[in-house]
Amino acid sequence: MQINRREFVMLMSSVAVALAAPRVSAQALRVRREIRTLSPTDLDALKAGVQAMRALPKDNYRSWLYQAGVHGAPAADSAGVPDAATYWNQCIHGGLHFLSWHRWELLFIEEIMRQMSGHCDFALPYWDYVADGFLPDPLRLPADGTNPLYNDTRAAALNAGTAGLSGMHLGSLDETAFASFSSLLYGNPHSAVHGQVGGNMGSVPTAARDPVFYLHHCNIDRYWECWSRKGGTNPGAPWPGQAFPFRTLSGHRDARAGDVGRTGDVGYTYDSLPCAPPIHPDLLDWLRRLRYLRLRVRPRPIPGPDPWPWRAVFTTEPFTITGQPLAVVLSQGELQKAGMPAALGGADGTVAVTLHGVEMSKAARAGGFFVDAWVAPVAALRSGDTRNALRIGSFSSFDLSVHAGHTGHDAAARASVPSPIAMPLGERAMRLIAGAKDDLAIIFVRQGLVDRKGQPVDDQGQATLFQVEGMGLEVAAATR
Numbered sequence: 067m068q069i070n071r072r073e074f075v076m077l078m079s080s081v082a083v084a085l086a087a088p089r090v091s092a093q094a095l096r097v098r099r100e101i102r103t104l105s106p107t108d109l110d111a112l113k114a115g116v117q118a119m120r121a122l123p124k125d126n127y128r129s130w131l132y133q134a135g136v137h138g139a140p141a142a143d144s145a146g147v148p149d150a151a152t153y154w155n156q157c158i159h160g161g162l163h164f165l166s167w168h169r170w171e172l173l174f175i176e177e178i179m180r181q182m183s184g185h186c187d188f189a190l191p192y193w194d195y196v197a198d199g200f201l202p203d204p205l206r207l208p209a210d211g212t213n214p215l216y217n218d219t220r221a222a223a224l225n226a227g228t229a230g231l232s233g234m235h236l237g238s239l240d241e242t243a244f245a246s247f248s249s250l251l252y253g254n255p256h257s258a259v260h261g262q263v264g265g266n267m268g269s270v271p272t273a274a275r276d277p278v279f280y281l282h283h284c285n286i287d288r289y290w291e292c293w294s295r296k297g298g299t300n301p302g303a304p305w306p307g308q309a310f311p312f313r314t315l316s317g318h319r320d321a322r323a324g325d326v327g328r329t330g331d332v333g334y335t336y337d338s339l340p341c342a343p344p345i346h347p348d349l350l351d352w353l354r355r356l357r358y359l360r361l362r363v364r365p366r367p368i369p370g371p372d373p374w375p376w377r378a379v380f381t382t383e384p385f386t387i388t389g390q391p392l393a394v395v396l397s398q399g400e401l402q403k404a405g406m407p408a409a410l411g412g413a414d415g416t417v418a419v420t421l422h423g424v425e426m427s428k429a430a431r432a433g434g435f436f437v438d439a440w441v442a443p444v445a446a447l448r449s450g451d452t453r454n455a456l457r458i459g460s461f462s463s464f465d466l467s468v469h470a471g472h473t474g475h476d477a478a479a480r481a482s483v484p485s486p487i488a489m490p491l492g493e494r495a496m497r498l499i500a501g502a503k504d505d506l507a508i509i510f511v512r513q514g515l516v517d518r519k520g521q522p523v524d525d526q527g528q529a530t531l532f533q534v535e536g537m538g539l540e541v542a543a544a545t546r
């Protein structure tokens with residue numbers, strides 16, 4: 067058989083993939099279970115694994131602190147870790163590799179825990195906070211140093227078992243495009259959980275120190291598999307070829323996104339894959355308390371960090387987000403003057419609502435909450451009709467800490483500049499904005515911990531949470 071050079075290259079690269087992928091063969095898939103359904107033996111394995119990792123010094127790549135640093139670490143922490151420049155601060159938030167990078171991260175730490183726990187069938191559990199937002203008991207009891215799963219930096223009411231997460235939303239599972247699915251899932255429940263758990267979890271450079279981090283990301287990973295089962299397809303080239311460096315039990319690994327497209331490709335599955343989004347948020351609750359704020363549109367964009375993958379169509383005046391639901395009203399006349407909706411037409415389908423110069427108040431730093439953002443036609447809202455309100459994203463303290471821990475760039479400079487937040491729009495929100503004939507509202511609603519009766523435990527009312535220099539509507543900039 068004769069093959070040409072192109073075919074040869076293709077053949078060889080598929081051989082390389084086959085060699086690189088962990089051997090699954092005829093073995094049964096490992097099953098990741100909800101932590102509340104673990105057998106005592108499996109729970110002991112989890113505790114033993116975390117305990118053994120905690121006992122190692124941070125320059126050992128199997129240690130708890132080293133693995134937390136792979137996700138993110140405060141700049142000073144990398145001292146004494148010789149390969150931190152290669153393997154630390156690698157987490158990807160935003161863009162198309164949020165899910166693939168974290169799937170690999172979970173696989174490698176799961177492998178380490180399996181070895182260190184001494185349980186050869188160990189699988190990471192997940193926390194299904196959509197089903198039950200109260201922190202599972204093993205993570206909070208006993209509430210002291212004898213429990214390797216306990217972390218005392220979390221929101222106190224959550225650790226006490228008197229409050230649970232609220233505002234969880236799975237509308238992302240209805241999106242057909244990977245980019246829309248991934249970015250909506252990223253906001254809620256992903257950032258929503260980070261922000262409400264608070265403490266270590268509320269900030270990128272410390273998030274993975276809290277064991278709940280891995281249970282949270284397993285659940286996010288589970289929704290990716292749900293979406294795939296519903297028929298969602300992962301992006302084409304160059305997405306599958308993107309590789310991430312990891313220090314693994316078998317040495318250095320360039321882990322490719324395309325090799326973890328489905329959980330079965332890498333030997334595991336979940337005990338349950340609830341692929342229908344069950345949550346219908348109570349829109350009327352915030353509608354009753356909504357404050358309207360008309361903002362002027364400015365043609366001049368506020369410069370983002372470099373590189374910043376968005377180009378502004380317009381930016382608004384400054385405003386403040388408090389604990390009270392806020393509708394920022396944009397006049398259709400001004401939107402037209404700013405070049406809408408023509409500007410959206412040339413945007414290859416990618417448009418984001420952005421927040422620039424966001425400063426967190428002291429009250430906000432305490433965590434325990436996140437902000438959901440929606441878009442809706444103003445006239446409909448005022449008449450009490452929320453049928454056309456669409457969630458466009460969510461953000462929390464976590465998103466404002468994304469740049470702070472990355473050492474590859476000028477960490478000090480980046481940490482001192484408030485990070486912008488970009489919420490890429492799904493297809494339906496795009497259509498709503500592009501097709502609007504009247505004024506539009508972008509709505510910000512604080513969501514926080516609630517007690518067993520669903521009442522907020524720390525309603526911050528008028529307290530300032532975020533000061534925003536300007537909200538923008540931006541289109542994807544041409545790739546540089």
Ligand SMILES: [Cu+2]
Nearest residue numbers: 256260273283
């Ligand atoms: Cu995360």
